[in-house]
Amino acid sequence: MHSSTISERRRGGDAPAARSGPSHGAQASRFGVLPGFGLTMGYSMLYLSILVLIPLATLPIKASDLGWEGFWAAVSAPRVVASYRLTFGASLVAALVNTFFGFVVAWVLVRYRFPGRRFLDALVDLPFALPTAVAGIALTTLYASNGWLGSRIEQWWGWKIAYTPAGIVIALIFIGMPFVVRTVQPVLQDIERELEEAAASLGAGRLDVFLKVLLPAVFPALLTGFALAFARAIGEYGSVIFIAGNRPMVSEITPLLIISKLEQFDYAGAAAIATVMLGFSFVLLLFINVLQWWKGHRDVGRTK
Amino acid sequence: MSSVDAAVADGIARPGWRAHAAARRASAQARQAPAHLTEPRWVRTLLLLAALGFLGLFLFAPLITVFAEALRRGTALYFSAIADPDAWAAIRLTLLVAAISLPVNLIFGVAVAWAVTRFQFRGKQLLVTLIDLPFTVSPVVAGLVFILLFGRHGWLGDFLLAHDMKIVYAVPGVVLATLFVTFPFVARSLIPLMQAQGSDEEHAALTLGASGWTIFRRVTLPNIKWGLLYGAILGNARAIGEFGAVSVVSGHVRGLTNTMTLHIEILYNEYMFSAAFAVASLLALLALVTLALKSWVEWRTNVQQGGAGRAAIV
Numbered sequence: 001m002h003s004s005t006i007s008e009r010r011r012g013g014d015a016p017a018a019r020s021g022p023s024h025g026a027q028a029s030r031f032g033v034l035p036g037f038g039l040t041m042g043y044s045m046l047y048l049s050i051l052v053l054i055p056l057a058t059l060p061i062k063a064s065d066l067g068w069e070g071f072w073a074a075v076s077a078p079r080v081v082a083s084y085r086l087t088f089g090a091s092l093v094a095a096l097v098n099t100f101f102g103f104v105v106a107w108v109l110v111r112y113r114f115p116g117r118r119f120l121d122a123l124v125d126l127p128f129a130l131p132t133a134v135a136g137i138a139l140t141t142l143y144a145s146n147g148w149l150g151s152r153i154e155q156w157w158g159w160k161i162a163y164t165p166a167g168i169v170i171a172l173i174f175i176g177m178p179f180v181v182r183t184v185q186p187v188l189q190d191i192e193r194e195l196e197e198a199a200a201s202l203g204a205g206r207l208d209v210f211l212k213v214l215l216p217a218v219f220p221a222l223l224t225g226f227a228l229a230f231a232r233a234i235g236e237y238g239s240v241i242f243i244a245g246n247r248p249m250v251s252e253i254t255p256l257l258i259i260s261k262l263e264q265f266d267y268a269g270a271a272a273i274a275t276v277m278l279g280f281s282f283v284l285l286l287f288i289n290v291l292q293w294w295k296g297h298r299d300v301g302r303t304k
Numbered sequence: 305m306s307s308v309d310a311a312v313a314d315g316i317a318r319p320g321w322r323a324h325a326a327a328r329r330a331s332a333q334a335r336q337a338p339a340h341l342t343e344p345r346w347v348r349t350l351l352l353l354a355a356l357g358f359l360g361l362f363l364f365a366p367l368i369t370v371f372a373e374a375l376r377r378g379t380a381l382y383f384s385a386i387a388d389p390d391a392w393a394a395i396r397l398t399l400l401v402a403a404i405s406l407p408v409n410l411i412f413g414v415a416v417a418w419a420v421t422r423f424q425f426r427g428k429q430l431l432v433t434l435i436d437l438p439f440t441v442s443p444v445v446a447g448l449v450f451i452l453l454f455g456r457h458g459w460l461g462d463f464l465l466a467h468d469m470k471i472v473y474a475v476p477g478v479v480l481a482t483l484f485v486t487f488p489f490v491a492r493s494l495i496p497l498m499q500a501q502g503s504d505e506e507h508a509a510l511t512l513g514a515s516g517w518t519i520f521r522r523v524t525l526p527n528i529k530w531g532l533l534y535g536a537i538l539g540n541a542r543a544i545g546e547f548g549a550v551s552v553v554s555g556h557v558r559g560l561t562n563t564m565t566l567h568i569e570i571l572y573n574e575y576m577f578s579a580a581f582a583v584a585s586l587l588a589l590l591a592l593v594t595l596a597l598k599s600w601v602e603w604r605t606n607v608q609q610g611g612a613g614r615a616a617i618v
Binding site (some may be wrong): 031034035036037038039041043044047051052053054055056058059062079101103105107108109111112114120122123124125126127128129130131132133135137138139141142148149170173174193196197200207226231232234235236237238240243254255256258259262265267270271274277278279282285289299 | 358361445503
C-alpha cells in the first residue's frame with residue numbers, strides 16, 4: 001500500500017518497473033477508452049449503497065428519534081461516559097505499547113539475522129488471522145488469577161490482570177500488534193544505508209544516527225501505525241468482552257454498552273451511542289488519510 | 305494518491321507483500337553491516353530479547369494456550385466436543401457464510417478496483433476512503449445497523465413480517481454482517497496492485513481489437529491473480545473468524561444461527577472450557593494455515609515477478 005508507492009517514489013526513476021503515480025494518472029485520464037466504467041462503477045456504487053451507506057444512515061436517523069436533548073442524555077449518561085473513558089484510555093495505552101514494541105520488533109526483523117526470523121515475521125500477522133473470540137478466551141485463560149501467566153503476575157506483583165481494565169489493555173495490545181510492525185517494517189527496509197554511512201563518516205555516534213537520521217524517517221510510519229492500532233482498538237469487541245469482566249462504570253467498553261442497550265430493546269439509545277462511535281471512526285479515517293498524504297509528500301520532497 | 309494507498313488495513317497490512325523481497329535485499333546488507341553501522345552487541349541482544357519477550361507474551365503464549373487447553377482433558381473429549389451436533393451445525397454455517405462471502409467479495413473487489421484504477425472521476429478519493437470504512441467501524445456497530453434495518457422494529461420490519469421473511473436473527477443476517485466486515489479485503493489488495501501495473505497492456509489489447517471481457521480474462525486476470533488470492537485469503541480468514549458483528553445479528557440459536565465463534569462463546573460462558581478450546585483450536589489451525597498461505601503467496605509473487613516487478617506487487 002502506501003509504503004510501496006513511497007519507495008517507488010523515493011527510488012525515483014532508477015528502476016524501470018517503478019511506474020510511479022503520475023504516469024498512470026495520465027493513462028487513466030484517457031477516459032472511456034477502456035470499457036466497463038459504467039458497469040463496474042454502477043455495480044460498486046449499488047453494492048456499497050445497499051450494504052454500507054444505507055445501513056449506516058439508519059444510525060443517525062434512528063438516533064434522531066430521541067430528539068436533541070434525548071440524544072445528548074443518551075450519549076452523556078455517566079455509565080456511557082465511563083465507557084468512553086475506558087475504551088479510549090485502554091486503546092491509547094495499548095496503541096502506545098504497540099508503537100514502542102512494534103518498532104522494536106520491526107527493527108529486529110529488518111536489521112538483525114537470527115534463526116527463526118522468517119517464522120517470526122510470518123507469525124506477526126497472527127492477530128489478523130486468529131478470530132478475536134479465540135484470542136479472547138485464550139488471553140483470559142492465560143491471564144486469569146489461576147492462569148499460567150496471571151497466577152505468576154499476581155504472586156509476584158499482586159496485580160490482577162483478567163477482569164480488570166488491565167486485561168482490556170492486554171487484549172487490545174494483542175489485536176493491534178501487527179499494525180505498527182507492518183507499517184514501520186517496509187520504511188525501515190527502504191532506508192538507504194548510505195545515509196547512515198554519511199552520518200557516521202561525519203562523526204555521528206550510533207545514537208545520534210538513530211535519533212537524527214533513522215527516527216525522523218520512520219516517524220510518519222510510526223504515527224500511522226499508532227493511529228491504525230488505536231482505531232482498531234476503539235471498536236474492538238470480541239477479544240475484550242471475555243477478559244474485561246464487564247462491570248458497569250469499571251470495565252465496560254462502549255461497544256458492549258451498545259449491545260446491552262439493544263438487549264433492553266432501547267434501539268434509539270443504542271443508535272445514539274453507535275452514532276458517536278461512527279463519528280469518531282470518520283474522524284480517525286480522516287486523520288489516517290492526512291497522515292498518509294503527509295508521508296507521501298514528505299518522501300517526494302526528499303527525493304528532489 | 306494518499307488515500308488510494310491509504311492504510312486502514314485490517315489484515316491488509318500489505319507491506320507484507322513486499323516485505324520479503326526487500327528483506328532479501330536487506331539481508332545482504334545486514335550481514336555485512338560494519339561495526340559503525342550497527343549497534344553494540346549488548347544493545348542488539350537487548351532489542352532482540354525485548355522483541356522476543358513481547359511476541360512471546362502476547363503472541364506465542366495465547367496460541368499455545370489454545371492448543372494446550374483444548375487437549376488438557378484428553379483427546380477423547382477433544383473429539384467429542386468437535387463431533388457434537390451443535391458444533392457441527394456451527395461449522396457448517398461458518399463454512400456456508402464463508403462460501404457465500406468469498407465470490408461476492410471477489411466480484412465487488414474486481415469491479416471497484418477496475419473502476420478506481422482504470423478511470424479518472426470525481427469523488428474517487430471519497431470512494432476509496434469509503435472502502436476503508438469497515439476497518440474503523442466497530443463490528444458491533446456493523447451488526448446494529450442491520451438490526452435497525454431488518455429487525456422487528458426496524459424500517460423494513462413490518463414488510464418482512466408481512467411476507468414471512470426473516471433476515472436478522474437468522475442466516476441471511478449473519479451473511480450480511482459478514483459481508484459488511486469483509487468487503488474491503490479483495491478491493492484493498494487489488495487497488496494498489498492494479499494502480500502500479502498501469503493499464504498499458506489493456507490498452508494494447510484494446511487496439512488489437514479485443515473485447516472488454518477478453519481483455520479482462522486474458523490480460524488483467526493473469527496479472528492480478530495473486531493479488532486476488534491474497535485478498536481472498538485474508539477476507540476468508542475474517543469471514544470465518546468474525547465475531548462482534550455476527551453476534552449482534554445472529555440471535556444465538558443453537559444449531560441454527562450459531563457460527564463457530566459464537567458456539568465457542570456459548571461453550572465458554574457455560575464453563576465448558578475444554579470444549580470451547582477444542583472448537584477454538586480448529587480456528588487457530590485455520591489461522592496458521594492462513595498465515596502459511598499468505599507467506600506462500602508473498603513468496604510466489606516475489607519469485608515470479610523478480611526484482612523488477614516488485615514495485616507492482618504492493
